[in-house]
Amino acid sequence: xxxxxxxxxxxxxxxxxxxxxxxxxxxxxxxxxxxxxxxxxxxxxxxxxxxxxxxxxxxxxxxxxxxxxxxxxxxxxxxxxxxxxxxxxxxxxxxxxxxxxxxxxxxxxxxxxxxxxxxxxxxxxxxxxxxxxxxxxxxxxxxxxxxxxxxxxxxxxxxxxxxxxxxxxxxxxxxxxxxxxxxxxxxxxxxxxxxxxxxxxxxxxxxxxxxxxxxxxxxxxxxxxxxxxxxxxxxxxxx
Amino acid sequence: xxxxxxxxxxxxxxxxxxxxxxxxxxxxxxxxxxxxxxxxxxxxxxxxxxxxxxxxxxxxxxxxxxxxxxxxxxxxxxxxxxxxxxxxxxxxxxxxxxxxxxxxxxxxxxxxxxxxxxxxxxxxxxxxxxxxxxxxxxxxxxxxxxxxxxxxxxxxxxxxxxxxxxxxxxxxxxxxxxxxxxxxxxxxxxxxxxxxxxxxxxxxxxxxxxxxxxxxxxxxxxxxxxxxxxxxxxxxxxx
DNA sequence: GACGAAACTGAACAGCGTCAAGATATCCGA
DNA sequence: TCGGATATCTTGACGCTGTTCAGTTTCGTC
Numbered sequence: 113x114x115x116x117x118x119x120x121x122x123x124x125x126x127x128x129x130x131x132x133x134x135x136x137x138x139x140x141x142x143x144x145x146x147x148x149x150x151x152x153x154x155x156x157x158x159x160x161x162x163x164x165x166x167x168x169x170x171x172x173x174x175x176x177x178x179x180x181x182x183x184x185x186x187x188x189x190x191x192x193x194x195x196x197x198x199x200x201x202x203x204x205x206x207x208x209x210x211x212x213x214x215x216x217x218x219x220x221x222x223x224x225x226x227x228x229x230x231x232x233x234x235x236x237x238x239x240x241x242x243x244x245x246x247x248x249x250x251x252x253x254x255x256x257x258x259x260x261x262x263x264x265x266x267x268x269x270x271x272x273x274x275x276x277x278x279x280x281x282x283x284x285x286x287x288x289x290x291x292x293x294x295x296x297x298x299x300x301x302x303x304x305x306x307x308x309x310x311x312x313x314x315x316x317x318x319x320x321x322x323x324x325x326x327x328x329x330x331x332x333x334x335x336x337x338x339x340x341x342x343x344x345x346x347x348x349x350x351x
Numbered sequence: 352x353x354x355x356x357x358x359x360x361x362x363x364x365x366x367x368x369x370x371x372x373x374x375x376x377x378x379x380x381x382x383x384x385x386x387x388x389x390x391x392x393x394x395x396x397x398x399x400x401x402x403x404x405x406x407x408x409x410x411x412x413x414x415x416x417x418x419x420x421x422x423x424x425x426x427x428x429x430x431x432x433x434x435x436x437x438x439x440x441x442x443x444x445x446x447x448x449x450x451x452x453x454x455x456x457x458x459x460x461x462x463x464x465x466x467x468x469x470x471x472x473x474x475x476x477x478x479x480x481x482x483x484x485x486x487x488x489x490x491x492x493x494x495x496x497x498x499x500x501x502x503x504x505x506x507x508x509x510x511x512x513x514x515x516x517x518x519x520x521x522x523x524x525x526x527x528x529x530x531x532x533x534x535x536x537x538x539x540x541x542x543x544x545x546x547x548x549x550x551x552x553x554x555x556x557x558x559x560x561x562x563x564x565x566x567x568x569x570x571x572x573x574x575x576x577x578x579x580x581x582x583x584x585x586x587x588x589x590x
Numbered sequence: 591g592a593c594g595a596a597a598c599t600g601a602a603c604a605g606c607g608t609c610a611a612g613a614t615a616t617c618c619g620a
Numbered sequence: 621t622c623g624g625a626t627a628t629c630t631t632g633a634c635g636c637t638g639t640t641c642a643g644t645t646t647c648g649t650c
Contacts, residue, residue, distance in 0.1 A: 142646085144596085144597055144598070144645080144646055144647070145597080145598080148597080148598085164489055165489065166487075166489035166490065167489075169636085169637065169638085170637080170638065170639095171636080171637065171638075179598075179599090180598065180599050180600070181599095181637090181638080181639090182598075182599070182600080182601095182638095182639075182640080182641090183597080183598055183599080185638090185639070185640085186596085186597065186598070187597090190638075190639075191638065191639095247545070247546075247549050247551070248405075248549070249549050249550060250403055250404065250405035250406075251405065254550070263551075286555075288571060289571070291555065291568065291571075292568060292571035292572050292574070292575060293575065295543065295546075295552065295555075295568060295572050296539065296543075296571075296572040296575040296576075297575075298542065298546065299538075299539050299540075299541075299542035299543035299546060299572060300535065300538050300539045300542055300576075301538075301542070302538075302542035302545065302546055303537065303538035303539055303540070303541035303542025303543070303545065304534065304535075304538035304542070306486070306541065306542065306545055307486075307534075307537065307538060307541055310486050310487070310488050311488060311493070312486070312502075313534065316525075316530065316534075329530065329531060329534060332527060332528070332530075332531035332535075333531050333534050333535040333538060335531070336531060336532065336535040336536075336576055336577060336578060336579075337535075337539075337575055337576065337577075338575060338576075338577045339575060340575075381615085384628080384629080387628080387629085408605085408606065408607085409606080409607065409608095410605075410606065410607075418629075418630090419629065419630050419631075420606090420607080420608090420630095421607095421608075421609080421610095421629075421630070421631080421632095422628080422629055422630080424607090424608070424609085425627085425628065425629070426628095429607075429608075430607065430608095591650100592649100592650085593648105593649090593650085594647105594648090594649090594650100595646105595647085595648080595649100596645105596646085596647070596648090597644100597645080597646070597647085598643105598644080598645075598646090599642105599643080599644070599645085600641100600642095600643085600644095601640105601641090601642095601643105602639100602640085602641090602642105603638105603639085603640080603641105604637100604638095604639095605636100605637080605638090606635100606636075606637065606638100607634105607635095607636085607637100608633100608634085608635095608636105609632105609633085609634080610631105610632095610633090610634105611630100611631085611632090611633105612629105612630080612631075612632100613628100613629080613630070613631090614627105614628080614629075614630090615626100615627085615628070615629090616625105616626085616627075616628085617624105617625085617626075617627090618623100618624095618625085618626100619622105619623095619624095619625100620621100620622085620623085620624105
């Protein structure tokens, strides 16, 4: 049902305008696609959404755009190159959601941290395969500088909030408690997202459906994380 | 360099004893392997250890034992069948480590929970690919009853400790706080393990090496998890 | 309008998982 | 001790995959 159009071209081919690709999925009309790079990324995201990370193939991405299986190599080198591009976009979206959570959290840094957690898991549930891809380094070019930058940006959003909570300034290097705070918060939300996406919580959900269960459970889980506050409140709890 | 022996058999073939396979890696000498099933599992674990989950192929497993690529099908059906077997053994080992941590923790249930976390991450670091395989349901037969049982056993170990901490009996159904406790603890250790294995913490490690960093960081991270204790100690901390 | 560069094709290759049919060993009853 | 039933493994093939390479088509620019 996907093979809608045979390669024959019934008089199309305008040849003047640059109305090249109007979204992935439509077979090609011209020899030069016009924006194959973007179209491939779109097709990849589409396939990931339908079939998951394991189900993605480079050839199918090319097929959906109506392009030869060798075409992607010119833009991405190999399959890892294309997937890395998708992962970069994913990290950018993730960072956006974290910052959004940061705003939602208001003045209290601990509330901001929790809302970042909601943003993190929200992203994972909204784009499951993309999220899993982002942390499946076996299929990515981990040395890609853009990927590194995008990943670090997400990390930095979390880190700055931890710095506020622990009373560490924005400049001093992360000390052990600060590091533990970042790693702990990250681990918790990441593990929650990962386990949820793999269906490990499925047996526990009630009648309201999986997503309702997860969204109701998440705040309770996040509440278990207690990053010790720095000495803004003299005489506060010490340990 | 693996094709050490051509199919010709220079007078071997004892024919009486059952000294079949002495570990994976040695090419086959007889038409019937003797214990192909176990040998395949061994080879699979070997390959997983060397090349990770993405690098595993069924044909290579067969090749290492000196058996045709179609042979595994008779014992496991398909590749997911073999990997499921490996995952089952992984869950059993994981459960063992959790119970071991439980013993290490002594009388205090919170200490037992922490030690289970150490066991969980310890298993992941000891068998990285096996651990990742166990939670990569795209490559497993998730409906396999033995896999389900093995997974539930690990979960149950964690759950019983949470029941103790929250003061819930061993029989009553998990209430919301208990559920949050299980999910939170699981999420945290799982996320930590997963992120560590994917190398996401690599930039943060000091000079002592990755493993030393992780093992020193883990207790600090686990300390951030505070599952509210049930009312065993009247007047105790409320939150 | 010609020409260099960029984009894309077509055919090929080795490797993959899996299937059907045939070969071989083991088991078990006569 | 033999012989057939049965479990085990092989052979050969299929369609799929990612990738390479030589060739074709188009674009951009003189």
